[in-house]
Structure formats: C-alpha cells, structure tokens
Amino acid sequence: xxxxxxxxxxxxxxxxxxxxxxxxxxxxxxxxxxxxxxxxxxxxxxxxxxxxxxxxxxxxxxxxxxxxxxxxxxxxxxxxxxxxxxxxxxxxxxxxxxxxxxxxxxxxxxxxxxxxxxxxxxxxxxxxxxxxxxxxxxxxxxxxxxxxxxxxxxxxxxxxxxxxxxxxxx
Amino acid sequence: xxxxxxxxxxxxxxxxxxxxxxxxxxxxxxxxxxxxxxxxxxxxxxxxxxxxxxxxxxxxxxxxxxxxxxxxxxxxxxxxxxxxxxxxxxxxxxxxxxxxxxxxxxxxxxxxxxxxxxxxxxxxxxxxxxxxxxxxxxxxxxxxxxxxxxxxxxxxxxxxxxxxxxxxxxxxxxxxxxxxxxxxxxxxxxxxxxxxxxxxxxxxxxxxxxxxxxxxxxxxxxxxxxxxxxxxxxxxxxxxxxxxxxxxxxxxxxxxxxxxxxxxxxxxxxxxxxxxxxxxxxxxxxxxxxxxxxxxxxxxxxxxxxxxxx
Numbered sequence: 187x188x189x190x191x192x193x194x195x196x197x198x199x200x201x202x203x204x205x206x207x208x209x210x211x212x213x214x215x216x217x218x219x220x221x222x223x224x225x226x227x228x229x230x231x232x233x234x235x236x237x238x239x240x241x242x243x244x245x246x247x248x249x250x251x252x253x254x255x256x257x258x259x260x261x262x263x264x265x266x267x268x269x270x271x272x273x274x275x276x277x278x279x280x281x282x283x284x285x286x287x288x289x290x291x292x293x294x295x296x297x298x299x300x301x302x303x304x305x306x307x308x309x310x311x312x313x314x315x316x317x318x319x320x321x322x323x324x325x326x327x328x329x330x331x332x333x334x335x336x337x338x339x340x341x342x343x344x345x346x347x348x349x350x351x352x353x354x355x356x
Numbered sequence: 357x358x359x360x361x362x363x364x365x366x367x368x369x370x371x372x373x374x375x376x377x378x379x380x381x382x383x384x385x386x387x388x389x390x391x392x393x394x395x396x397x398x399x400x401x402x403x404x405x406x407x408x409x410x411x412x413x414x415x416x417x418x419x420x421x422x423x424x425x426x427x428x429x430x431x432x433x434x435x436x437x438x439x440x441x442x443x444x445x446x447x448x449x450x451x452x453x454x455x456x457x458x459x460x461x462x463x464x465x466x467x468x469x470x471x472x473x474x475x476x477x478x479x480x481x482x483x484x485x486x487x488x489x490x491x492x493x494x495x496x497x498x499x500x501x502x503x504x505x506x507x508x509x510x511x512x513x514x515x516x517x518x519x520x521x522x523x524x525x526x527x528x529x530x531x532x533x534x535x536x537x538x539x540x541x542x543x544x545x546x547x548x549x550x551x552x553x554x555x556x557x558x559x560x561x562x563x564x565x566x567x568x569x570x571x572x573x574x575x576x577x578x579x580x581x582x583x584x585x586x587x588x589x590x591x592x593x594x595x596x597x598x599x600x601x602x603x604x605x606x607x608x609x610x611x612x613x614x615x616x617x618x619x620x621x622x623x624x625x626x627x628x629x630x631x632x633x634x635x636x637x638x639x640x641x642x643x644x645x646x647x648x649x650x651x652x653x654x655x656x657x658x659x660x661x662x663x664x665x666x
Contacts, residue, residue: 240455
C-alpha cells in the first residue's frame with residue numbers, strides 16, 4: 187500500500203465530532219488526502235477539509251483529530267488545508283453515512299435545492315416534511331429550521347410524538 | 357463513580373471535556389489561542405489589476421456587517437420568546453461570525469496594512485486584531501447591523517432587511533474575480549436563504565397575528581426603515597471594484613431587493629414604509645453612538661490583554 191493510500195485509509199476513519207456516527211469521509215467534509223514532498227525532502231501528509239457551514243465551530247476539532255490520528259499511524263508531519271469551493275452540499279453525504287444517520291435516529295437529507303440565479307423566497311412550509319426516523323410516520327411537522335448544530339433542523343412526529351433532528355438540505 | 361472519575365469520562369479522540377480548560381489543546385478556542393487560520397491553504401493571491409487596499413476595504417465592509425450583526429444577535433441568547441427561536445438566532449449569529457472571520461482574514465491577506473499594530477510577540481491573529489483592536493470610526497458596517505436590539509419584532513425586521521439585501525448581493529458576488537470572495541459568497545447564499553426565510557415567515561406571522569404583534573411589527577419597521585437605503589447605496593470602493601469584476605454594486609440589487617420586500621409586505625398586509633433615509637452611513641465610518649458601546653463590550657477583554665495567551 188502506498189503512503190498516500192495508507193494515509194487516506196487512516197483519514198477516512200476519523201469521525202465527525204458533532205455527529206460521531208459519521209466519518210468525515212461519509213459526511214463529505216474530507217475532500218482529499220495527498221502525500222507531498224517537503225522542502226527538506228521529508229514526506230508531509232496534506233488533508234483537505236471543507237466546512238459544512240461557514241461558521242462551523244468543529245473545524246478546529248476536525249483538524250486536530252486528523253493530525254492526531256495520522257501522527258499515531260506513523261505520519262509525523264500533517265498539514266490540514268481548508269477548501270471553500272465548491273461549497274459543501276448535503277448531497278455529498280454517502281449512502282453509508284445516510285444509513286448511519288438513520289440508525290442513530292436522525293433523519294437524512296433529501297436532494298439539495300440547486301441554486302444558480304436569484305433564490306426564491308419561501309413563505310410557506312419549506313418542503314415536504316421528512317418521515318419520522320423512529321416510527322416511519324409521514325405525519326411530521328417542522329419545529330425549527332435551526333437545530334443543535336448548524337447543519338440540522340428540528341421536527342416532531344405527530345404519531346409517536348417524538349422530536350427528531352433532520353440534516354438540512356443545502 | 358467519584359468526581360474525578362466522572363470528570364475523566366472520555367472518548368478516544370478528545371479525552372476529558374475539561375482538558376481544554378487547562379490549556380495545551382489548540383482546538384479548544386478562546387481569544388488569543390493558536391486558533392487555525394480560517395483561510396489555511398486557501399490561495400489568497402489578489403487577482404491582477406485589483407487594488408489591494410480597495411479589496412481589503414471592501415472585505416472589511418462586508419466582514420464588519422457580519423461581525424457587528426452577529427454580536428447583536430448573540431445578545432439575544434437566552435432571551436428569545438422560546439427555545440427554538442433562541443437556537444435559530446444563535447445559529448444565524450454563528451453563520452455570520454463564520455462569514456466575518458473569512459472576510460476579515462481575507463482583508464488582512466489582501467492588505468496587511470489594515471491590521472492594527474499590536475505589541476511585539478502578541479499571539480493575536482490578524483482577523484482578531486481587526487475585530488478587537490479597531491475603534492468604531494474604523495468599522496465600515498452599515499448602521500442597521502449596529503443599532504441596539506429592541507423586542508422580538510425588531511430583530512425580525514432587522515434580519516429581514518439585512519438578509520434580503522445581503523442574499524441579493526451574494527448571489528452576484530459568486531461571480532467575483534476574487535476566488536476567495538466568490539467562495540465566501542457561494543456558501544453565504546445557502547446560509548442567507550435560511551436566514552431570509554426565517555425572518556420573512558416571522559414577519560408574516562407577527563403581521564397577521566394579534567393586534568399587539570401587528571403594532572409591534574409596524575413600530576419596528578418604522579424604526580429600522582430609515583436605515584434600509586444604506587444597504588443598497590454604493591460606496592466609491594464598491595463601484596471601483598465592481599468595475600474590476602471583484603465587487604457587486606449594491607445599487608444593482610435594488611430591483612430584486614424591492615421585489616422580495618414587496619412580496620413579504622403584500623403577503624403580510626403591510627404597506628411599504630416611506631420614511632426618508634437617515635443621512636450619513638457606516639461605510640464611511642459615520643456610526644451611531646451605539647456602535648461604541650457594542651464594541652466596548654465585545655473588545656474589552658482582548659484589549660486588556662493584547663499579549664495574553666489563553
């Protein structure tokens with residue numbers, strides 16, 4: 187296995203600090219891992235990550251977790267770079283990630299709205315409410331577009347009466 | 357389990373949640389720690405033919421808007437009518453703070469001359485120096501971001517006016533020749549879409565709610581409308597950079613801004629106000645007195661310890 191493949195395999199196992207059922211790779215936040223040659227001839231692992239939301243406070247923790255894990259796996263020199271473009275989309279969450287979200291009682295996002303020109307204002311209910319991840323009922327309603335983390339909204343199920351979090355489509 | 361054991365409940369990546377309070381882990385951020393550069397690894401080369409000082413000034417305008425409004429929204433924490441709206445306002449404040457960090461860091465990268473000088477050896481990064489060590493007269497934010505909070509209707513109207521204008525601007529800024537501004541705009545469009553929907557729905561709810569909510573909404577609208585024109589009034593730096601393909605002339609967004617506001621007013625049964633604009637403007641550093649007290653609150657710890665390590 188090449189150093190790049192080995193470093194990639196290690197980085198892909200690092201979990202999201204706020205949704206630890208997901209790896210950074212499954213969340214679509216890990217954008218790439220390369221092994222570069224430093225000026226002094228040594229190897230340096232360069233991992234690229236992108237924030238889900240601009241103000242995501244977990245970026246520093248993600249960076250530190252990547253560095254710690256790669257250090258522990260025998261890569262003493264690690265650099266984490268930020269990639270801002272293209273902006274993160276919930277469409278990048280992998281199928282494995284979506285399954286992990288559901289298993290943890292979270293509702294996975296549907297397809298994101300494609301925005302190119304002016305964005306239309308939504309005055310009514312935003313979209314078809316997602317089914318309850320616990321009981322499967324379609325009778326759910328939005329409590330708030332903003333949840334405990336920037337990337338989630340709050341819903342309540344009218345049948346099982348449980349509240350649940352839905353990863354927003356962006 | 358004794359207290360010590362409870363305090364060392366761990367997961368494999370982060371150790372005890374209290375370790376960060378003792379220091380040594382830079383992921384536990386406080387002012388003055390070695391927090392990561394929000395533009396780490398991002399190419400901040402200024403495009404050919406673009407004036408560095410103008411680009412920095414423009415980034416400060418947009419960045420100060422986001423920073424000052426974020427601070428005002430943070431004052432709502434624990435004071436909203438219910439938990440969901442408290443969380444919503446905190447989420448919006450967080451998005452704005454993230455945008456402010458990128459924009460202030462971009463300003464500093466474009467023209468290090470805008471960053472206030474600090475004592476030699478100070479660990480304060482450039483974005484923090486800009487946020488915490490400038491006086492009110494050097495802030496370039498629009499005044500609608502800085503005026504003091506009122507009731508819940510006030511924050512709804514403030515966010516409606518701001519997010520309608522900023523979303524229309526960022527939609528266009530995605531085509532900026534400056535790749536950093538274009539990327540900030542690309543993310544910002546997604547975020548402001550939620551902010552604007554939140555504000556517009558609450559505007560509608562309060563307008564069509566009780567007599568009291570209607571009265572309060574109209575009162576907030578009357579108080580804030582004189583500051584709306586400033587959001588779509590161009591500053592010479594914006595015009596110059598718009599010609600260079602870097603900035604957006606906010607006047608070019610007026611039709612869209614008016615159309616969206618009229619849509620909200622029509623759905624809400626509220627007449628479009630006709631109060632004249634308040635003279636002056638934050639883009640040239642002419643602020644209300646209230647910016648000074650906001651900054652005193654936000655900056656005093658940082659200024660007391662310009663070389664502090666936390």
